[in-house]
Amino acid sequence: xxxxxxxxxxxxxxxxxxxxxxxxxxxxxxxxxxxxxxxxxxxxxxxxxxxxxxxxxxxxxxxxxxxxxxxxxxxxxxxxxxxxxxxxxxxxxxxxxxxxxxxxxxxxxxxxxxxxxxxxxxxxxxxxxxxxxxxxxxxxxxxxxxxxxxxxxxxxxxxxxxxxxxxxxxxxxxxxxxxxxxxxxxxxxxxxxxxxxxxxxxxxxxxxxxxxxxxxxxxxxxxxxxxxxxxxxxxxxxxxxxxxxxxxx
Amino acid sequence: xxxxxxxxxxxxxxxxxxxxxxxxxxxxxxxxxxxxxxxxxxxxxxxxxxxxxxxxxxxxxxxxxxxxxxxxxxxxxxxxxxxxxxxxxxxxxxxxxxxxxxxxxxxxxxxxxxxxxxxxxxxxxxxxxxxxxxxxxxxxxxxxxxxxxxxxxxxxxxxxxxxxxxxxxxxxxxxxxxxxxxxxxxxxxxxxxxxxxxxxxxxxxxxxxxxxxxxxxxxxxxxxxxxxxxxxxxxxxxxxxxxxxxxxx
Numbered sequence: 010x011x012x013x014x015x016x017x018x019x020x021x022x023x024x025x026x027x028x029x030x031x032x033x034x035x036x037x038x039x040x041x042x043x044x045x046x047x048x049x050x051x052x053x054x055x056x057x058x059x060x061x062x063x064x065x066x067x068x069x070x071x072x073x074x075x076x077x078x079x080x081x082x083x084x085x086x087x088x089x090x091x092x093x094x095x096x097x098x099x100x101x102x103x104x105x106x107x108x109x110x111x112x113x114x115x116x117x118x119x120x121x122x123x124x125x126x127x128x129x130x131x132x133x134x135x136x137x138x139x140x141x142x143x144x145x146x147x148x149x150x151x152x153x154x155x156x157x158x159x160x161x162x163x164x165x166x167x168x169x170x171x172x173x174x175x176x177x178x179x180x181x182x183x184x185x186x187x188x189x190x191x192x193x194x195x196x197x198x199x200x201x202x203x204x205x206x207x208x209x210x211x212x213x214x215x216x217x218x219x220x221x222x223x224x225x226x227x228x229x230x231x232x233x234x235x236x237x238x239x240x241x242x243x244x245x246x247x248x249x250x251x252x253x254x255x256x257x258x
Numbered sequence: 259x260x261x262x263x264x265x266x267x268x269x270x271x272x273x274x275x276x277x278x279x280x281x282x283x284x285x286x287x288x289x290x291x292x293x294x295x296x297x298x299x300x301x302x303x304x305x306x307x308x309x310x311x312x313x314x315x316x317x318x319x320x321x322x323x324x325x326x327x328x329x330x331x332x333x334x335x336x337x338x339x340x341x342x343x344x345x346x347x348x349x350x351x352x353x354x355x356x357x358x359x360x361x362x363x364x365x366x367x368x369x370x371x372x373x374x375x376x377x378x379x380x381x382x383x384x385x386x387x388x389x390x391x392x393x394x395x396x397x398x399x400x401x402x403x404x405x406x407x408x409x410x411x412x413x414x415x416x417x418x419x420x421x422x423x424x425x426x427x428x429x430x431x432x433x434x435x436x437x438x439x440x441x442x443x444x445x446x447x448x449x450x451x452x453x454x455x456x457x458x459x460x461x462x463x464x465x466x467x468x469x470x471x472x473x474x475x476x477x478x479x480x481x482x483x484x485x486x487x488x489x490x491x492x493x494x495x496x497x498x499x500x501x502x503x504x505x506x507x
Contacts, residue, residue: 010287011385011386012261012262013261013262013265013381013382013385014287014291014382014385014386016262017291017294017295017378017381017382018290018291018294020294020295020296022296037436038259038263040436040439040440041267041436042263042266042267044433044434044436044439045266045267045268045269045430045433046266046269046377047269047271047377047380047390047391047392049392049394050394050486051431051479051482051483052483052486053433053434053439055439056439056440056441056445057439057440057441058440058441058442058443058444058445059440059441059442059443060443061442061443062443065443094434094438094456095483095487097449097452097453097456098456098479098480098483098484098487099480099483099484099487101453101456101457101480101484102480102481102483102484102485104484104485104487104488105488106483106484106487106488108490108493109486109487109488109489109490109491110487112490112492112493112495112496113495113496113499113506114397114490114491114492114493114495115487117369117397117416117495118394120366120369120370120373121369121372121373121416121417123370124369124370124373124374124377125373125376125377125380125392127374128295128296128373128374128377128378129266129377129381131296131374132262132266132378132381133262133263133266136260136262136263137260137263141296142296143296143298143374145298145299145367148363148366157444158441158443158444158445159444159445159447160445161445164445167366167370168370181294182300184293184294184302185293185302185343187286187289187290187293189343190289190293190302190304190305190306191289191305191306191307191308192305192306192307192308192407193307193308193310194307194308194309194310194311194314194407195307195406195407195408196305196307196407196408196409196410196413198408200346203346204346204350207343207346207347207350208350230300230347231347231348231350231351232351233300234300234301234344234347234348234351234355235347235348235350235351235353235355236351236353237299237301237358238344238347238348238353238355238358238359238364239353239354239355239358240358241357241358241361241363242358242363243361243363244357244361244363244507246361246362246363246366247361247362247506247507250362257362257496257506258493258496
């Protein structure tokens with residue numbers, strides 16, 4: 010196993026950071042690494058907003074569900090789907106690109122581009138001895154997040170990435186059995202086997218929680234998923250996206 | 259600069275591979291690395307299909323716009339948004355999770371999860387001395403791709419990842435100026451500056467193409483974007499996704 014794979018495999022989300030800001034050089038290295046990721050047809054359909062202003066970070070933490078580590082970290086990045094730049098490129102060439110930009114396809118491209126860049130940023134940070142945590146919580150209140158970060162139309166903040174010096178390192182949560190995630194030549198067709206794999210995984214996850222909480226929690230994975238998905242969240246998203254210039258056509 | 263950042267920064271897409279299959283160990287390392295990526299609320303809402311069957315690869319290459327490197331490579335992965343597994347988890351817990359699963363929010367979660375995993379896979383592969391190329395082209399004909407890979411409802415193939423031993427290594431395409439991608443505290447508000455940055459980038463991109471093609475091509479970035487986006491592509495996507503059990507509500 011090489012050092013890179015070791016870094017990938019030892020990932021865990023960090024939720025307690027020291028109050029020590031990243032240097033300009035560290036930030037530049039992380040952003041340059043993000044930009045080096047693949048991009049669909051060279052569109053580079055994302056932007057990154059680095060939030061350093063203390064009041065803004067505090068507000069973001071509040072908007073994300075009172076997550077302390079959104080406020081206290083080394084640096085807070087917000088990754089956005091960005092089709093505004095492509096619209097500008099079109100305008101500079103006197104070309105109407107709105108139909109493409111308003112399509113579901115281009116929305117997908119922007120999300121995928123942003124996520125590939127973000128994962129490069131995450132790995133670059135971890136390679137520097139820093140910890141990271143993705144913050145989907147910013148999607149709780151996107152209207153307010155957009156106002157705070159002054160994003161133009163056709164830019165949608167997708168998630169945050171808190172980066173910093175780890176204060177507390179947690180265990181890794183066990184992943185799904187590879188067989189349940191990785192299929193050969195066609196998607197696994199045997200439903201009984203599929204469920205059996207999830208049952209075995211439940212035992213693993215349950216014993217992980219039991220150990221970690223000294224018996225206080227014994228959640229299974231399917232139990233946790235059912236519990237979370239029972240109450241749908243962020244159901245305003247479709248309308249929000251359409252209101253912000255990405256029509257999902 | 260450490261070795262990991264060096265690997266991230268030296269990425270280029272490889273479009274010519276040797277005809278030498280990856281070993282089982284290499285594939286397992288790549289998939290395990292993919293699984294180690296962050297996942298939104300532990301949902302792990304993606305699946306990976308490894309295509310080794312020669313006829314299937316040939317068909318996929320045809321469906322992706324006659325891309326030879328979809329057929330000839332060391333291994334071909336297809337990354338899918340997967341909400342079928344979560345539906346199964348719900349069923350195992352006698353819980354109706356369909357409203358959540360059919361939301362735009364969960365579609366976004368699945369896309370982001372799949373892309374984070376894919377980028378880990380890409381980096382793991384590159385760390386092993388292999389080359390990679392993302393294949394968005396599989397979205398040209400998703401109905402046929404789904405039939406070929408026998409994906410159930412609520413599973414959407416998003417992109418391929420061709421991996422293999424590089425036969426020909428190309429130059430890196432220059433990325434957008436960092437200032438145009440990375441904003442501090444708020445999205446860049448000066449439109450004149452924003453356009454000026456893109457103009458400067460155009461000069462850089464144009465000289466890159468001129469050098470690479472010995473003067474045959476001198477595309478600018480905004481020109482290339484306008485040229486591509488003038489004709490919207492894959493406009494069937496919204497309907498396709500809805501027909502496959504993800505309602506984008």
